[in-house]
Amino acid sequence: MSHSKGIYSYVKKLVSRKALANQSTPEQAHHTFAQQVINLEPFFCNQSHTFQGVICKDLLTHYSSNPSMHFKECLNNLAFWHCHGRAIHTLIPMRVDTLLDPQQTHLLKSCLVESYLPVGLISIPLSGITTSSLNNVESTLQQFIRLGVKFEIYDFSGTKEEFHCLESPFFKGVHFSLTLIRAASQTSYSSEIFQKVLSASLQKKFHTYSGGISLVHDFNFARKNLIEFCYGPLLMPAVTKYQILRIKDSLIASMHKLTTPSTKMKDGEIL
DSSP, X not given: OHHHHHHHHHHHHHHHHHHHHHSOOHHHHHHHHHTSOOOEEEEEETTTOBEEEEEEOHHHHSOOSOHHHHHXXXXXXXXXXXXXXXXXXXXXXXXXXXXXXXXXXXXHHHHHHHHTOOTTOEEEEEESOOHHHHHHHHHHHHHHHHTTOEEEXXXXXXXXXXXXXXXXXXXXXXXXXXXXXXXXXXXXXXXXXXXXXXXXXXXXXOEEEEOOOOSHHHHHHHHHTTOOXXXXXXXXXXXXXXXXXXXXXXXXXXXXXOSSOOOSOOTTOOO
16 A cells, blocks of 8 residues: 555655656746747738738748748748738749759648649749749740749849840749948939839839848938839848738838938937
8 A cells, every 4th residue: 555655655756857847937938938839921002001911921031941841931921821812922032053952842732732732822922933934834834834923033133144034934923132232322324224223113014022131221211213113121030820811011112211410419319
């Protein structure tokens, strides 16, 4: 009898220790939340300041041998929003090299087909596009387009290769590089290139984007030149998929825009 009690006490203590070990403290819970990947950047209409969709750069920032894993995560986010009654347009930039790999291309298409998502929610801005790479992925682009995917040119800087790709019927949008935007506001040569791209985009009815916007001057330039959409830390930093559901308008909707920082102190400000 005493032997049974001893075993019972030992088991009870062991279970209590495991339960205590598995119980997370507020500090641990906060640490776990902090470790969550926050990789969704909202983009907004430059004229109305309204939320338009999300850009997820996982396939650019994490150059792994398994891009389909990141692609599937993006599709899961789309499914999550759709289950909550929101059809959110999502941009998933990727390197054009990814589509040169038949195995990866097959996996990406399989993920897309198995997702059962509404057609038209996904656009893929391609990074590093050249004339030769475009020729090599034409059939692949056609396959994705038949699945409802739209393609755009990512980080457009104004090279001859990019201008040639701009004539391709596969693309429906252009993301201007921040370097080109800033150069276009300072030099006539870059301004000429920028206006040429803008004119071609208007003629072809392309969507136009300016990303990485962190300065008011950049945003004002993009808005003045009628670029449709902006994204970057000035508008709103990257957020979680749960916060996306609560976004209504841009933070810049009520922001007083100054082209240069003011040196005058306001009431209540402290040096």
